[in-house]
Amino acid sequence: MEKLNPEILKSKQHFEILDGLRGVAALAVVTFHFMEMVYFDYSKNFIAHGFLAVDFFFCLSGFVIGYAYDDRIGKIGVWAFFKSRLIRLQPLVILGSALGLFTFLFDPFGGNAGLYDTGKIILLFICSILLIPFPVMQERGFNLFGLNAPAWSLFWEYIANICYAFVLYRIGRRFLLILTILAAGGICFLSYRAGNLMGGWGGPNFWDGAIRIAYSFLAGLLIYKSNWIIRSKIGFLGLS
Template sequence: MPGHDRYRLLDELRGIAALVVLVFHIGTRGGGPVLLPNGFLAVDFFFMLSGFVIAEAYEARILAGMRFSGFAARRLIRMAPIAMLGAALGGAYLLARAFAAPLRSDTLGEVLAGNLLNLLILPKFWQGRATGWEMFPANGPLWSLFFEIAMNLVWAAFLAGRGTRVIALVVAASAALLLVCGLRAGTLHLGWEITSLAGGTARVGFGFGVGLLLHRLRGQLPVMDWRAAAIALIALLYFLMLPVAAVLWELAVVLVCLPAIMALAIAAGHAAVLPGGALLGRLSYPLYGLHLPLIAMASGMLKYGGTVGGGHWSSMLLVLPLLAAAWAALTWFDEPLRARLAARWLPGIDSTRPAERSPFSRAERLLGHGPRTELVRN
């Protein structure tokens, strides 16, 4: 992205957040100890990172005339390969489980239909016998990628270049909805089931909106050094690791602590404090997108072999193989496939762009607003 070197710390924090989600799922879905009971809140930090990075990379280009189709193609090329690979792996596991343990699985028809939808990064919308109302049983983390893709497209079509007050209104409305949904459910672990769609919408709306808002205000933040970067990294780990099981605490972390950490990280974004942080940042997306199906496969094999692993620390040994699998998927599958897709599809999309007929301009006219290029600082 433009100015990417100025925000190296954000890559490191993305990698840390992906590790937090990995450890959380080893504890909750893989038979390991539950070390990070609030690790699911790392997803809210991902949304904040996404809002900032997308605005940094695309807002000026959109205001200069990039077509909606070009933006959408770029986002799908970036996100779909890993998402679909994770769904394929998870779908294969669910299919094997349907034959090996039919009483603990959805029906074969439900499994096949759910797998097909998930492979297309679309949610399952019915209640399964074993998976309940879970939207992405083939690969649980896809729920957040589904919401992120949707939010990316909504932003590009309607919010890019809008006034800062409009973005602040989106953040405030999302915060209010998140407060209502969280208090009603007693948790912020929302969005992964059809029954908590409103909560997932509030989480992505608030997180992505905070990232957009901080991007608008980045020029007003002081330039800070590696000490502030270290504080941001430690604070992120602290608030995600603290074992406080209370919705008011979760709300405080998401609505106050994570935005403050994000602002601090942007102010010290040029600093790099974590050895190997750049590599960890590169691995963050394949790690996030593939780890849960691989955990399920490992756990299933242990159960099939009669090994009892509930709460056992040895489950944490999965971290290194999963990091290696993420590296292999990135190097041998994701990056080569994205390069081929970009070479195949993007030149044709870009070459046919009439700038004066940009769909973004049309959206601005429909909403009664004109371009606001002065809001984007390069």
């Protein structure tokens, strides 16, 4: 088996500004979900659009994946790409699923473990760690992954990575622009039909997630391929 040149596998320049943006977006999502418990009426929630930080994560992922792999995925191969993504993402999925199972079984206030037999709980856990959507928990809004609710975004992240590895990295900027425009049309239609862009996390709104990841990931990849990058020597502070 031919060994890869270490230079190919070497990490590229790290953008500290992206770490800052990730941190702000993560805080926005956490604050949004906390405020959901305080204000059931979104019009009273000062961060009612905080869920859009997830779409920002998808967009950032498109940019970072393109930046990190566009010029070397053909050299390292698709399976090496998938291996690197599994190493980066899957430990979080497994840890979240394990913590979710623990709290589900032992939380005296909201676990509801008595509603499910042992076989169903095992199946829920297996589907959770393998990211196989299994929206059967009614008391949890039919979330795609009842034991690890946030994993829905990682599920769509994996879908985007698969599309990138087999299709997106091969196409030119013009065709990518067309796909992004079509996805933007899908986002507009979804927003009109559903009245919001909050879906993708549960069984009833499963396909909303496909539209959200399609537009955001493609937009991020297009930004990279178009070299729409503003360079700043002061990093994250340059946004203030």
